[in-house]
Amino acid sequence: MGSHEVLGQAARLASSGLLLQVVFRLITFVLNAFILRFLSKEIVGIVNVRVPLGVCWSLFLGWVWLRLLEVPDPNVVPHYGTGVVVFGISAVVELLGEPFWVLAQAHMFVKLKVIAESLSVILKSILTVFLVLWLPHWGLYIFSLAQLSYTAVLVLCYVIYFKKLLGFPKSTKQQTLPVSRMTDLLPSILRSGAFVNWKEAKLTWSFFKQSFLKQILTEGERYVMTFLNVLNFGDQGVYDIVNNLGSLVARLIFQPVEESFYIFFAKVLEREKDATRQKQEDVAVAAAVLESLLKLALLAGLTITVFGFAYSQLALDIYGGAMLSSGSGPVLLRSYCLYVLLLAINGITECFTFAAMSKEQVDRYNFTMLALSSSFLVLSYLLTHWCGSVGFILANCFNMGIRITQSLCFIHRYYRESPYRPLAGLRLSPVLLGAFALSGGITSVSEVFLCCEQGWLARLAHVAVGAFCLGATLGTVLFTETKLVHFLRTQLGVSRLTDKMT
Known part of the structure; x- marks a missing residue:
């Protein structure tokens, strides 16, 4: 499969994942906004911050949560x-479906992912709303059962799909899979008599260490607030609601793109080789894609940063009230x-870096992640006491x-001896930067005079000002970033063509 075909498949997977995320995050956004009217900050803090941490090591951390840490008042939670x-x-159930998810992701089974996640998210949301309205005294039972139903439906969808797919050996999709029957996904003894493929085990161990450290970096603040009690349950609840709301766009847009194009880079580029020792057509395509993705990420992030400052309080007021x-x-x-x-x-x-890195x-x-994890936990504790x-x-x-700096250094070294400069995607024209700065200033002034104690008409006027500034900024993007457009x-044309052909 050529690099352009892989790129088309990656674009198709990303666009489908993006559409899925938008539709169903919108559903859960509306339902969560409704549910928040019926819950206290304390129970939200327990559900969103403390309980999911037990997912990592269910037995050990479950014992820690019940025996060593502070147990909330049963009258409140x-x-x-x-x-x-x-x-x-539910964590164990979800892990049972992990091999199927990896197969589906690696082979870009877009429809499977869309259907499985759609059904599971819809069921979880509906069940949560139903239980909150009719059985509010159940407390954590509500969120626990909803989470268990989500994982059960998700895993069941994958199992049913692969059971049917592997039952038809003449299927084109089945012939591309590295397994021919369901039992191939279970632990087994190799032909050589060994129970473990040590070469693959070493690579798996490397990625496990990386994933573990990345978990600390991603969820480290939850461990700090839980084990060190730097915030009370109410503050934990507010923090986590804001955290989930703030990361909504990251999950909507960035996550599907990252997952899809990680597969693209991993298939197009060869590990262990720099850019000069690979097929130059593939290197050129990868560089062009990376440059465009960096530009897209920068523009999306800047848009959220500039307009988010002026509309944070309004968004929170609409979402969760006072x-x-x-x-x-708002802060x-x-x-x-x-x-x-x-x-x-x-x-x-990072999606490029991890796809191109060798095992060494x-x-x-x-090792860098280990040092960064330790410093991050210490810094979280100190900064929380300070502000x-x-x-x-x-x-x-x-x-x-720090992580961005690490990845940028790797990308620079990777393309240093080649004529390609994908990091140029992080440069914006002065005109576009001026448009962002002007929009930020106008919307900030609008917030002072129109939001959020002046009534709904003033709020609508504030939204109208933001819409005008956003339109002007996007128009500037269209005129200045023609390469990205x-x-x-x-x-998008490639992905549509692929859809028609399949």
Whole structure:
């Protein structure tokens, strides 16, 4: 398969994933906004911050949560112990479907992913709303059962699909798979008599260490706030709601793009080789794609940062009412808007870096991640004592900045001896930068005079000002970033053509 065909498939997977994320995150956004009217900050803090951490090591951390850490008042948060156990069970259930998910992702089974995630998200959302309305006294039972139903439906969809697919050996898709029957996914003894393929085990261990350290970097603030009690349950709830709302765009846009184009880079580029020792057509395509993705991530992140500052309080007021829009909520969301910019850039740079790194480079990177994880946890603790829950976001910004620097250095070295310069995607024209700065200034003034205590007419006027500024900024993008526009049009055309052919 040529690099252009792989690029078309990656674009198709990304666009389908993006559409899926938008539709169903919108559904859950509306349902969550509705549910928040019926819950306290404390129970939200328990569900969103403490219980999911038990997913990592269900048995051990479940015991820690129930025996060593502070257990909330059962009158405020009922059924805490059962909630921890059920979340642990749901984690085990989800892990059972992991091999199927990896196969589907690697072979770009777009429709399977869309259907499986759609059904599971819809069921979880509907079940949560139903239980909150009719059985609110169930407390954590509600979220525990909803999570378990989500994982069960998700895994069941994948199992049924592959069971049917592997039952038809003449299928084109089946012939491309590395397995021919369901039992191939279970542990087995190799032909040589060994139970473990040590070469693959070493590579798996490298990625496990990387994933573990990345988990600390991604979710480290939750461990800090849980084990060190730097925030009370109410503040934890507000922080996590804002965190989920702030990362909504990252999950909507960036995650599908990162997952899809990681596969593209991994298939087009060869590990262990730099750019000069590979097929130059593939290197050129990869460089062009990376440059366009960096530009897209930078523009999306800047848009969120610039407009997020002026509309954070309004968004929180609409989403959760006074519980979120008063107090630390708006400051948290404004800080998170800056973090989203770094998230966008880091996602693209790391998806290329991890796809192109050799095993030895992955191991060296793991040592860097170890040091970064330790410094991140310490910094989170110190900054939280200094400036409250905003300190977690500032620590995340520092962490993300270091990771971006690491990836940029790798990309620079990778293409140093070649004529391609994909990092040019991080440069914007002065005209476009001026448009962003002007839009930020206008919307900030609009917020002072029109939001958020002046009534709904003033709020609508504030939204109209933002819409006008956003339109003007996007228009400037169309005129100044013609290369990116051409890339998007071309790849959308490729993905549509692929859809018709398949």
